Amino acid sequence: MRFAIVLLVLLAIACILGSIIPQAQSFDIYAARYSERAAEILFVFYLDDVFHSWWFIGLTGLLCLNLLSCNLVRAKAIFHRFQSDKDISRTLETTPQLETEVDGDPESVFRKLRIQVFKRETLPDGREALLGSKNRIGYWGAWLCHLGMLVLIFGFALGQMNAEQFTVAGFPDDEIVQQDTGNGAMSIKIKDFTVRYNPDGSPKQYITRILLQTDAKRAEGEASVNHPARLFGYLFSQNSYGHAAEVHIHRSGKIIETQRMMPQSAFIPEAHPDVTVFLENVLPSSDAYTGFRYSSYLMGGMMGSREGQVILAGEEQPLIGDLSISFTPTAYTVLIARRDVFRLPTLIGALTVLLGLLISFYFRPVKLLALKNADGIWTLRGCCRKGDAVFTERLQRAAGKEGEQNV
Amino acid sequence: MYRSEGPLLVALLCIYLLSSAGYIVYAAIKKEKLRITAFTLQTTGLLLHLVILVLRGYHAGRIPLVYSYEFASAFSLCVCLLTLLFMLKNRFYAIGSFAMPLVSLLLLYAFLQNRTGRTLMPALNSNWLVYHVSTVIVAYSAFSVAFVISLMYLLRDKVKADSFWDRRLPTKTKLDILSYRAARLGLVFLTVTIILGALWAEQAWGNYWTWDPKETWSLVTWLVYAMYLHLRMGKGIQGKTAAVIAVVGFLCVLFTYFGVNLLLPGLHSYA
DSSP, X not given: OHHHHHHHHHHHHHHHHHHHSOOSOOHHHHXXXXXXXXXXXHHHTTTTSGGGSXXXXXXXXXXXXXXXXXXXXXXXXXXXXXXXXXXXXHHHHSOOSEEEEESSOHHHHHHHTTOOEEEEEEOTTSOEEEEEEEOGGGGGHHHHHHHHHHHHHHHHHHHHHHOEEEEEEEOTTOEEEEEEEBTEEEEEEEEEEEEEEOTTXXXXXXXXXXXXXXXXXXXXXXXXXXXXXXXXXXXXXXXXXXXXXXXXEEETTEEEEEEEEOTTEEEOOTTOXXXXXXXXXXXXXXXXXXXXXXXXXXXXXXXSOTTOEEEETTOEXXXXXXXXXXXXXXXXXXXXXXEOTTHHHHHHHHHHHHHHHHHHHHOOOEEEEEEEOTTSOEEEEEEEOTTOHHHHHHHHHHTTOSOOOOO | OOTTHHHHHHHHHHHHHHHHHHHHHHHHHOOHHHHHHHHHHHHHHHHHHHHHHHHHHHHHTSOSOOHHHHHHHHHHHHHHHHHHHHHHHHTOOTTXXXXXXXXXXXXXXXXXXXOOOOXXXXXXXXXXXXXXXXXXXXXXXXXXXXXHHHHHHHHHHHSOTTSTTTTTSOOHHHHHHHHHHHHHHHHHHHHHHHHHHHHHHHHHHSOSOOOOHHHHHHHXXXXXXXXXXXHHHHSOOOHHHHHHHHHHHXXXXXXXXXXXXXXXXSTTTTO
16 A cells, blocks of 8 residues: 555656656757756656656556555455455454444434344344445445556557557648558548638638548548547547648749648749749738748759748749749648557546546445344444544434534 | 626625635634625625626537636636535535635636637537536536645644634544545546546547646646545545645646646647
């Protein structure tokens, strides 16, 4: 028990460190943020990737061992206690949390506490005995909670190790081939990407239609925010979208070439292969005033300003010779595809933890033994789990031993 | 959002503050009329608070549980409601002197937030929001109640026998039991919150757990309260140790709610 508490404390501290220290960054970033010495220490102790570090996994492993050994060791004792609640002689051996005399009919106390009397006996010493118990399922609460945590941790760990995840980013009609998936090579075609808007112009929904194909099968689906597509065992979630540009090359007032570009990508126009256009950034505000920062290069040498040029949507700027350039805004979609066969066991583990907590908290096993002494006075022995002052107070009240008052 | 919201909030804050004052004075002089007045003010405030939130929801066309103002307001309402239920079930009115100031503080925080109605972004436009956020509000509120009761315990622990506070605060046993009841309710709802959050995260982001700061700190809070209840139920540890852990747990709740939003931005940044 003490070791489990120590483990929980250490895991909590690890989680705090993992949330406060930016994770998965380079040495230079840590050095700039803290200091070089601090960055070295971070890397030595794997604080740059706490949740995948050997010591975090080790702590979790120890917790699992602790939970497992606790459950294995206590299972027999819990079963024994579960069974013994129906046995008067075994109950007599248990030290009660409260022993009190009751005036009048003891069964009224049982009724007040909603404990059913299921055994009436005359003991060898001639005393009459009444035994009742309730919430015996509560003995299994903590055990179930531990079991749930084990299943959850294993499910999560196995999921992390075995899950397949990849990103699909592109424009409508783009086709991405993902090799080495659970279905072999898989082609993902973005059939359409739509942004729906609210009356105030803000985005309401992002919808991507995709077509999946392998050698054996094909399927089509639609993914939108909060409504992923489930295809071939993969969950395709509409994770994000990005502002992009359609770049148009003009000659003599006509568009001769169009290319879609994501930020930080380059384009070489067929009309002039010595020129490279580099889209640095899209500066969105509204469709009418979206700006684009770009640079252009002639045979590797930069043309124009070193900071690049900014051009508004629809505006035309000279590029080279009789060519000019313009941009219009567009968007690309970003989907996350993930397949995790262990998500269901993880969910079952989590639900088992919840069930275990509910049983532990709200089904506290109690038993009540009433013994009639030789002088005709009934003595009540209330037995419950340690720390259960709630039952003690209720028993006192039911037996008429504590007055109720406002505080 | 709607014109009368500001003045109604001011009126509500005044009612809660008056109720707080009433309970504090009741705790000192133990006049039953004061308790009834404070209780009536609290109940009136609660009903008005509900009306304010319902009106906001009506004007927004959705359940008002999004963004800082709505969450803080709902949080304040839930703490008030849980306090009321604890009072009625346990005849424990002294809690009002500690809980109602907290309710007032939360409402004041809500009042200071941006109340402008905004269209929901696509990620928040989901039924999951109602399930997830409502359970977290109940969890936080239960932990808040456990916190104030634990504070009362720690104060009780410090006072001398037969002193002014000794005669006015409930027994340590009672405070201990009630703190436990509130904390266990909180832990159950926090567990439900984390499960629902994971299910929603998978729908929205493709992965049910990414060690996002909000997720991680929810886990930290869960671990602290799990320790509290583990020590209590397993080792029978009660009293001062339990009260201190409950206070530490609430500090974790505060960091999860405020600290993460301010200091550790992540996927939950709109929360």
